[in-house]
Amino acid sequence: EVQLVESGGTLVQPGGSLRLSCAASGFTFSSYWMSWVRQAPGKGLEWVANIKQDGSERYYVDSVKGRFTISRDNAKNSLYLQMNSLRAEDTAVYYCARSRLFVPTPFCYWGQGTLVTVSS
Amino acid sequence: DIQMTQSPSTLSASVRDRVTITCRASQSISSWLAWYQQKPGKAPKLLIYKASSLESGVPSRFSGSGSGTEFTLTISSLQPDDFATYYCQQYNSYSAWTFGQGTKVEIK
Numbered sequence: 001e002v003q004l005v006e007s008g009g010t011l012v013q014p015g016g017s018l019r020l021s022c023a024a025s026g027f028t029f030s031s032y033w034m035s036w037v038r039q040a041p042g043k044g045l046e047w048v049a050n051i052k053q054d055g056s057e058r059y060y061v062d063s064v065k066g067r068f069t070i071s072r073d074n075a076k077n078s079l080y081l082q083m084n085s086l087r088a089e090d091t092a093v094y095y096c097a098r099s100r101l102f103v104p105t106p107f108c109y110w111g112q113g114t115l116v117t118v119s120s
Numbered sequence: 121d122i123q124m125t126q127s128p129s130t131l132s133a134s135v136r137d138r139v140t141i142t143c144r145a146s147q148s149i150s151s152w153l154a155w156y157q158q159k160p161g162k163a164p165k166l167l168i169y170k171a172s173s174l175e176s177g178v179p180s181r182f183s184g185s186g187s188g189t190e191f192t193l194t195i196s197s198l199q200p201d202d203f204a205t206y207y208c209q210q211y212n213s214y215s216a217w218t219f220g221q222g223t224k225v226e227i228k
Contacts, residue, residue: 044221061216
């Protein structure tokens, strides 16, 4: 059974940093593009970043470029999101998601999400 | 970046109604469009990919159509489990994916 389990969400002050983790199991993690998607309270979905199987390609939504870094450790079956210079508008539930195929495709598996709250 | 606009934002319907949700892209995305269903407090669920392909395990009452800039999600006979929020997502370029703002399907 495919499982994605996010962790690391918490309350952080504006300007602070946080690292989210996503532990994957039930599939060959190194074979898939992976992504982070977020959802602000009461709002819609926003794709944040994605990363190729070997980490050689990474892409970000404009609003987080230069502040967030997506990475992965295939040996540990883990995906990460390093978030720096956090702002109130980064407050959201952050989901880890797996592409449907070995190429960048819609997300057929999602984690349960982890809440990041940016507030003083 | 490609903008995705869904309509309506909210839809009131009854069980067994036929429901249609529209998603428009700001430029052509060929058939690189997906539809998701999300219930409160839960992660989204993939329903449709490549505009009209039904994801495994999704009931056949869900269908998708369209290409280029205009797409539709149709639920042929609304069931109690279908009351949820629906999102479209374009994946034309994997360096900048975008979602529509969502359509909430409510009980009439």
